[in-house]
Amino acid sequence: MSDITLRTEGLSKRWGAFHANSDVSLTFKPGARHALIGPNGAGKTTFINLLTGSFLPSSGKVYLGGEDITTLPQHERVHRGMTRTFQLNTLFAGMTVLESVALAISERRGLQSVWYKTVANHPDVIAEAMELLATLKLTDQANSITRSMAYGKQRLVEIALALATRPRILLLDEPAAGIPSAESKELFEVLAHLPRDVTVLFIEHDMGLVFRFADRITVMVGGKVLTEGTPEEIAADPRVKEVYLGEAEHA
Amino acid sequence: MSAMTDIVSPNASQPVSIAKTAMTPTPASRTHLNLPNDRWKPMEIAFWLLPVIAYFAFPGYLVLISQIMIIGLFALSLDLILGYAGIVSLGHAAFFGLGAYTAGLLAVHGWGEPVSGLLAAAVVAGVFGFIVSFLVVRGQDLTRLMVTLGICLMLHEAANKASWLTGGVDGLSGMMVGNLFGVFEFDLNGTVAFWYSFAVLFVLFVVLRRMVKSPFGLSLIGIREGVRRMPSLGVNVNRRLIAIFTVSATIAGIAGALLAQTTQFVGLDSLGFPRSAELLIMLVLGGTGRLYGALVGAAVFMVAQDYISGLNPAYWQFYIGLLLVFIVLFARGGILGGLEKLAAGFKSKKEAV
């Protein structure tokens, strides 16, 4: 099995005078449970966008295994096993949950050129889809049109679409945002049960979830990496407290 | 489930039952899953019997009905890119006209065999569609719109100026269309033309129907409903659009060739903007993204046009404009969309009782 170490070297992104990301060099070992935290505007989502290829960096490189994927198009990165979710639900509004998930699975299985067999005629795709929905407790919603669902449920569909691609590296942008806290614990249970060799990088603001789930944490501020370490190290780091809690103390 | 719903939304009706052994336990044994499948609903079968009935019921109108079927095919081709993939095109007549002139020129210069002429038209339109598709997948809606419009206008101008080849404004006449399969002569009453058009339409429809219900078709809907998500599912969106655009252009070319062969004439208007605009109106009138909407819209539009234009052309133009404004503001799903809503309304009343 090929090496899926995800690594960036001096990754930077500038929009005119605004430095969204400056010289970010991080490594994510296979199987990591890695949290990316930092105040709003720190450049975390930009980093994910650079990793997935939503935009190209101003400078720096991205490596997956030994391969330089810096300029590889988004869909190619998905084929190499890297999938993301979006901070704001990016779903198929007019399609049902089952259709959406079946679409994702069909794409993964390379069925797009099988134009002569209907979707219903792929029982293995359907079975896989229903299984996935069951793990996310979405079975009852299988025939619901996405746009008619509650935001929290839609967020689960957001995750389902990513899981349907069977990623080896999963990038989650604030997965729990918009989900009531009881359900978000369930969500993270699902993520905890992912195979151990899947790398998970997630952006989160809920510190409880971060500290429960992550085995490494990177802190970003102002587009730069402030520090990185184990949860204990980060919790004890006074600089992190200052960045996050400084305003709260003065309030 | 009401039969009405079945015909108007072929993509989401008739339940599919899953063998329980293949799944983790589900709450109730009556869990049915709505997925695009291949069952022909009763209303669909009834729909396809209509032309047959019309043949016997309206023997004097065969030419009109043939044209409705041909334009219906043309509208189908637009539904593929507009209703399913979401590409707004104001220049689809380009492919229609190309197909028409290809078949026409072949017949004028000695090659009158209809079916091969049809195939030749399909190839020409398809190749041109493939080339144009690269231009269309780039850019935003406005750019796409302008490019499709521009290409159509270019072709129209070219055909206009090259009157030595195309007959220009006077159109291409002198087509010698041979017998269908060497046996059936195209008669003045339009009988052979009728069955020829019907056969081509039906065969292509069956193929397209299967295609839009396949994973490929589902991915087109995905592009229309959430193009931002598609690359994250590993989909090369541009390639998908190029594929469907090429298919669409091919079908439009076949429709054009059919018209040329059955009327033995190709007018410059087959490449004109009004034709592209009217096609768009027909499709929206019937309801996009449903395949049947294209056919219903074409039928309603052409019958109405035949009737009202006879009264006064300016009235027709005014009222079609007004209808369009009305549809966009109040009845966006078109005829089939409206029927769907009605059917859903009946269904919920039935369940409430």
Place this chain on the structure above:
Amino acid sequence: MLANFAGVLFDGIAYGSLLFLISVGLSVTMGMMNFINLAHGAFAMLGGYVSVTVLSALGVPFLASLPLAFIASALVGLVLERLLYRRLYKASHLDQVLFSIGLTFMSVAAATYFFGPTQQPVTLPEWLRGQVHVLGLDVGAYRLFLIGVVVLVTVALGLLIERTRFGAQIRASVDNQTASAGLGINVSLVFSLTFALGSGLAGLGGGLGIDVLGLDPTFPIKYMVYFLLVVAVGGAGTIKGPLLAAIILGVFDVAGKYYVPEIGAFVIYALMVVLLILFPAGLIRRKA
């Protein structure tokens, strides 16, 4: 030969400035509301017919008919915007295209009904006929007047946008609707007034340009491509972009028809497709 070329260039610039005058409103409203309005030519046509009507029926002098054309189109634009257009700002581009095609058809039918299908004849006032000697060339007085009016209007427009508060509100609304609303700008009012202004300018162009563009009920359809082209190639939301695009378009169209009449409008359409492919976001990019 050179004189001919200069003449062609001059005519092209006159034609281009006319196109610009009509299209500039479309550019700003498209950039602002992200609304694809295929019916914009109808406002120009309205201005043309108003101008013709007051000239012949009321004996109003030519110069006075122009402001009337402007006002009429602006008023109609304002009413339509408030009643209909604003309902579709959030609609899909397809819906907007369909809606504006519908309006176009209605306007064409109405024009046919009231004025008949033929070209409107127009007699220019005495002082605009004939030639004027400028820079060693003999140029048409009317076309010179045309260019002059457009230059004046462009300068005025530029001052409006850059120097006045309303202009600042326009610029803000084009840039970012939500933020503008957050700053207390009455975005809905800005939209309406801008739409009215754009329609008025189109009407002015329609009245001013009857001799160059002609006037018949199919005007909106005939010229729709040109206006959209100017905006698409120039870039919606700017003024300089469409100005440049319009001049290029005007010169190429006139030159094409003069030097290679066999090809005719083909040159323009081909040019458009090429420019759109090379510059899908427009010739002059709006700063992000």
